[in-house]
Amino acid sequence: MVVPDEVATIFVKGRRPARMRCTLNGSIAFQCAIRPRGGGGFYINVGATLRQQGKLVLGQKLSAMVWKDDSEFGRDVPVELQELFEIDPEGKALFDALLPSHQRGIIQYVADARSEQVRIDRAVKMINRLAGRSFG
Known part of the structure; x- marks a missing residue:
């Protein structure tokens, strides 16, 4: 447009x-x-x-x-990702170190899930990837 x-x-x-x-x-x-x-x-x-x-x-x-848009990341952060940040400060620090476009990409990936459980799973998956942790 x-x-x-x-x-x-x-x-x-x-x-x-x-x-x-x-x-x-x-x-x-x-x-x-x-x-x-x-x-x-x-x-x-x-x-x-x-x-x-x-x-x-x-x-x-x-x-x-x-x-x-006065939001912190230029997108609304899903509740599931916000809650993960609260319990995983290391993951939040890794997320904060990303470029803004990469942050928005993770936020969108989590937010696009239709169910709460899938949003939780995606949030955990992305933070684990950032931290280099092994996951299933």
Whole structure:
């Protein structure tokens, strides 16, 4: 989705993407980034899942509301991962040492699980991988 320069420049400083929250057509809410395009201008990536959810088609005009995402990691951290951080400070320290994009990747991987147990399993799996611990 193309973002007008007058909107993007409020949030984007230089060439670094700005973490945002967005609502499309008043109903589809998600976390995203306003990113600079190579040839000038700015965009927000609207992935296939969001396009299907909103029945969006290429070239369709959208109404969008964007605001700065003030969350610590640019994504909502699943409760299961937060609780693991509380009981495993070493794992939390390893997570904190990662690049922000890698942190968001782990958060998304855990959050995308549909059931609580799978979110727990994924959180433990990722922290164990960071720590180099053996697991089943």
